Amino acid sequence: MKAAVLEARGAEGLKVIDVPDPVRAPGEAVMKVHASSLNRVDIYMRDVGQGISHALPIILGVDGVGEIVECDRESPLRAGQRVMLFATNFCRRCDYCLSGDQPLCIHARIAGEHRNGCYAEYVSMPDYCFLSLPDNLSYEHAGVLPAAYVTAYRMLFGKRCLEPGETVLVVGAGGGVAVACIQLAKLAGAHVFVTTSSSEKLKKAIAAGADDGVDYTSEAVSARILELTAGRGVDMVVDSVGEASWSESLRSLRRGGRIVTCGATTGGNPSAELQRMFIRQLELYGSTGGSLNEARKLLSLAGSREIEPVIDSRFSLDEIGAAFERLQAPDRFGKVALCVGGQTG
Numbered sequence: 597m598k599a600a601v602l603e604a605r606g607a608e609g610l611k612v613i614d615v616p617d618p619v620r621a622p623g624e625a626v627m628k629v630h631a632s633s634l635n636r637v638d639i640y641m642r643d644v645g646q647g648i649s650h651a652l653p654i655i656l657g658v659d660g661v662g663e664i665v666e667c668d669r670e671s672p673l674r675a676g677q678r679v680m681l682f683a684t685n686f687c688r689r690c691d692y693c694l695s696g697d698q699p700l701c702i703h704a705r706i707a708g709e710h711r712n713g714c715y716a717e718y719v720s721m722p723d724y725c726f727l728s729l730p731d732n733l734s735y736e737h738a739g740v741l742p743a744a745y746v747t748a749y750r751m752l753f754g755k756r757c758l759e760p761g762e763t764v765l766v767v768g769a770g771g772g773v774a775v776a777c778i779q780l781a782k783l784a785g786a787h788v789f790v791t792t793s794s795s796e797k798l799k800k801a802i803a804a805g806a807d808d809g810v811d812y813t814s815e816a817v818s819a820r821i822l823e824l825t826a827g828r829g830v831d832m833v834v835d836s837v838g839e840a841s842w843s844e845s846l847r848s849l850r851r852g853g854r855i856v857t858c859g860a861t862t863g864g865n866p867s868a869e870l871q872r873m874f875i876r877q878l879e880l881y882g883s884t885g886g887s888l889n890e891a892r893k894l895l896s897l898a899g900s901r902e903i904e905p906v907i908d909s910r911f912s913l914d915e916i917g918a919a920f921e922r923l924q925a926p927d928r929f930g931k932v933a934l935c936v937g938g939q940t941g
């Protein structure tokens with residue numbers, strides 16, 4: 597089969613080559629991959645990979661949707677079934693798995709990180725890692741959902757649920773998770789503010805559902821957010837930018853507000869500002885990925901057309917290098933989709 601294989605670190609080390617088809621272990625199912633997308637973690641895997649146990653060569657790609665081509669006779673899946681891969685191969689035995697919190701599984705092995713992923717014509721994973729796709733959801737739309745949209749869903753509604761009428765600030769609108777947060781927060785009835793790096797992106801964020809925003813290259817974020825909220829500050833900040841935005845994010849919160857982090861693209865060690873944290877009684881928590889249940893809920897929203905993912909650009913598997921470049925382009929807004937099997941509908 598054809599696959600994008602990381603043979604060595606860096607852009608030059610990722611090559612689209614022919615490799616043997618995956619060999620299915622008992623209990624696993626093989627999916628013919630139709631669509632996928634790119635996520636920040638793919639760049640991290642390509643260029644760094646530190647702290648994630650794996651060996652090279654490895655097939656990259658966390659996101660994947662397609663159809664089942666092979667599974668055990670007793671599997672609940674069937675050949676031809678349209679599915680989304682839940683990329684975390686969870687153990688189903690640890691305390692976290694037993695409580696339905698698969699993203700915290702202590703034995704988790706993620707496709708495209710710890711084991712072969714979806715930038716390939718076929719991928720094999722345990723059959724309990726495949727979720728049925730709603731009939732009217734295209735492969736292309738479904739292929740951009742798994743990492744970004746499920747992550748966004750858990751950030752907004754997982755630990756401390758965003759309520760209708762609440763205000764939320766989404767930092768760095770443009771990235772896949774941030775755009776997903778705008779759409780999902782709006783759908784939930786929240787009032788959505790964003791920070792962006794240009795007026796063009798701000799227009800796109802408003803088209804995606806944001807109510808208002810701040811261009812952080814020309815304005816102080818917290819001053820503008822306080823102005824927009826009559827001096828109060830927002831209930832929740834979603835920040836995946838890290839060091840560069842952290843201080844302004846904390847200053848944009850209302851007393852007793854909460855900040856959720858799911859990434860640190862500009863660095864992971866901002867000042868903790870503990871006095872601000874305790875005096876204003878702020879709450880900080882982290883989030884990554886989503887549970888099976890959260891993925892199902894997200895699929896249901898997408899299937900009923902309550903949310904339509906924002907796709908920035910489309911590439912084929914052969915164009916994987918260009919797709920990675922687009923992912924890092926400053927004007928990107930939304931997901932970079934990858935057509936793997938030639939069928940996107």
Ligand SMILES: [Zn+2]
Binds near residue numbers: 687693694700701
């Ligand atoms: Zn587990």
